[in-house]
Amino acid sequence: MAVIGVNPGWEWSAENAGTLFATYAGLLYLTPILGGMIADKFLGYRNAVAVGALIMTLGHALMAIETEASLYGGLALLVIGTGFFKPTMTSIISEMYKDLPEKKDGAYTIFYMGVNAGAFFGMMLCGYLAEKIGWSWGFGLAGIFMMLGLLQFWFSKPLFGEIGSAPKKEEKSKPQTSQLDTLEDISSDDEKQPKETLNPFTTFDKVFTVLSVIFGLVFLLHGPFAINGVPLIPDFFGIYSDGEEILSPKITFILIGLVVFFFPLIISRISRYERVIRHRMITVVIFAFFTIFFWMSFEQGASSLVIFARDFTDRILEGSAATTFLVIDLLLTFTPLIIITWVLIKLWGASAKIIRLSNIILVVCFMGIWGLAIWKTNRDLNTKSYELTVAMHVTPDLDKDGKQKVDKKTGELLFAKTPVTVAMEKTLTDSDSVEIVTKTIGEYKELIPGNEILATFELGAFRYVDEVKEGMILKQIEQHPGKSSPIIKATLGEVAGNEVEITTSWFSILNSFFIIAFASLFSKWWESKYNPSAAVKYGLGLIVMALGFGILAIGANGLEEGMRVSLVWLVFAYLFHTLGELCLSPVGLSYVSKLVPARMIGFMFGMWYLAIAIGNYAAGYLGGKIETIQEQYSMSTFFLIFTIIPIFMGIVIILLNPMFKRLMHGVR
Structure with missing residues (x-):
């Protein structure tokens, strides 16, 4: 995005932005492990929610300042705040209904709907403000509502009583118990499930856990540090042959961490349990592996699909x-x-x-x-569309090799048309080709036809520049002396009717809306006699979600730079992504709690969140490659990656269903 304009960015490439998002999304699923432990042992759930909300409020406030330093600081605070907030809200609900297990599903349903309702309005209003008025307005509004939410939660303490309060000293000293400690399941062989035998964490386990965490953090943080010229992973970790890179230092580094520390740790812990428990824990590990591929694709909604909506969708x-x-x-x-x-x-x-x-x-x-x-x-x-007469500089449309592009259908040479800015007027000569064209401009304010106005051309649309915005742009030019003014002089024509520019963030509300619309339908399906097994739900989730990308691959077929597709393709893609999520969401964490012994619950939850973190990291990293893949191959090729891989993995896990039934030993 341009560094100068009505609502400028910082001229980051999609790849760098994807790298930063990958780190942020990965960390969001790791800090809750530590935050949950601190809440359990020291703060209590209610205090942890308050601390998390306060830290996130400060994070949004920092991001509203709009500097690179405040961006990094704000994201760091959001990651830390989420670590306290994310695990403790669900823990409070669990504690509230511990004596009413029959009402717990309904309580979680209400909570799930509430979360998505908040996400729906948050993305709609904050995103609208950010894109239409300014980014600081969007982040600022999020911070204001987070603070109000914190106050509302804090003053509602009388409703909770002792629920979620800080643990007392005598409670800390008591050994923690769980329903899983006393639960006796019936295995598929009609054998009673033996109680969990003591399997303490050895020095080996603790050391390898710490080393695995260190490797993971270095891997996640390497991207943003490398963008700023301070890579955390040295080049000597890379594997090279005849001067060509076979494996990048980052990939080799994480493979070393997985093979040398993480895998031995998992094998060591699982192998010390008896057969039935060991089989169930192996099931969780396999499910976690497939989880990576789901979130790698699904979270494109926060990376590549945002870019596709912004640059390639007719909004x-x-x-x-x-x-x-x-x-x-x-x-x-x-x-x-x-x-x-x-x-x-x-x-x-x-x-x-x-x-x-x-x-x-x-x-x-x-x-x-x-x-x-x-x-x-x-x-x-009340936003109206006006005709706009503007001068366009016509130049040959060149490919990456410097050759003029040719229309594949007609064989004619292609030309690029760029609006003539005030800065360009001083450099144009008689030999330059200039064409006067009629475009449209949408504006909320009442404008007078026939007047000359100032405008900018951003993200495929002309935008009106009033005195306030002109002052902002001039100030930006002073801060970036190497940049030329993007201001365009144009003549305003007659009113052409109403115009709506759909914000990029509008598409992000579709996931929350579809969840609210279809959640109850899926809930009834899971409660019916047609409720499929865990593996089948997982497979359906992967396949249905992949069909959404298949729809985009069809819609983007033949898409070239400057072309835009109907928004209907994105709407249907988000629909299938949400249906896939609703298929898969009942499986995840619930099966960890069902299959894992009490002593390993925390450890395996950590491993599960690690799998989601890896998936989110991969989503951001691959999402940042959308422009590169589109230039080298096609946009359809990019979306086919997230169509073929999840469908293949979905078919594999469905075919493994009989094996899962044996390994789960009667757990449904």
Whole structure:
């Protein structure tokens, strides 16, 4: 993205941005392991939630400053805050319903829906502010609502009683027990499951655990440090032949960590258990392996699909298409908001006397959400499309080898057209080819046809520059003296109708919306007699999710630079991704708790989160390659990678279903 403009970026490449996201996403699934341990032993769940929320608030505040240092600092605080927040919220719910196991599934369903409702409105409103007004507004709004949420949670303590409070000294000294300590399962051979024998962590286990963690952290942090010229992994880790790199230092480094430390640690721990427990733990390890491929593909929604939506999807709608979208967006925005508001009114009536101050803060939050939703809708409804007469500099469209591109269908030479900026006007000569064309520009403010206006051309669209934005751009030029002004002089024509520019972040709300829409349907499926086995659910999750990428591969067929596809392709892709997630989500962590003995629960949860972290890291790393693969091969090739691999892995795990049934020894 350009470093100068109405809403500029820092001119990072997609690859560098993907590397940073890979590190961030990987760490998000590792810090909860440590955060959960601190909450268990010292803080208690409620205090840990408060600490995590406060740290995340500070993280968003730092990111609102918009400097590279504050970006790194803000992301670091978000990772640390999530480490406290993520594991403890679910632990509080578990503790609240420990004596009501029959109601626990319903409680987790409400929690899951609440999380997705928050994600839905957060991405919709914060993303809209960030793209339409400025990035600091988006991050700032997220920080404000995080702080209000923290206060609302803190003043609701009377509802919890002693639930989630800090452990007392005598509680710390008591040995921890679990239902798994006393549970007797019936194996497939009708043999009673023997109780877990004592299997303490040896010095070997502890040392290799620490070394595995160190290797993992160095691997995750290497990318951002390397971007800034301080690589953590030296080049001598690479494998070379005749001067050519066979394996990069980063890949070799993590392979050494896995083979020398992590795999021996897993084998050492599992091999010391008796046969039935050992088989069940092996099942968890295999499931964890397949988990990597799911999240590697699914989390493209936060990396490559954002770039695809921004640069290759037609997000500017006019006429009937704009009207249709506005109606759909109106329903998407206000229908869930009305339902949630009604639920909160009912909750107010039930808890007003107990947590009055907490409820007042909650009302303030939702008044803010209503206000922002109405402001956003009004802005979109009143954005008009104007004709714009602008000069375009015509030059040969060159490929990466410097040769002029040719239209594959007609054989004609292709030319690139670039808007003539104020800076370019001074350098153009009589030999330069300039063409006067009519384009469109969308603007919320009332503009006067016939006037000359200032504009910029960003992400495939012309954007109006008023006096305030012009001052911002001039200030950016002062800060980057090597950059030329992106300001364009153009003549405004007649009103062409309504126009809507769909924000890139709008597509990210689709996952949350589809989860809310289909979660109950899948819940009924799992409770019916047609409930498939764990392996089949996993396989279906991988295959259905991959079909979403198959849809994109078809939609992107023949897509070249400058071309854009209909937004319908992305909508259907997100639909299939969500359906795949709903197939797979019941399997994950629930089977860890079912199959693993109490003494190994924490260790295996850590291993499971490590698998998700690896998948998220791979998603960010591969997502950053979208432009490179598109240039060297095609956009379809990029999406086929995430179509073929998950489908293959899904078929494999379904075929392994009989083996899993034997290894699980009766656990369903």
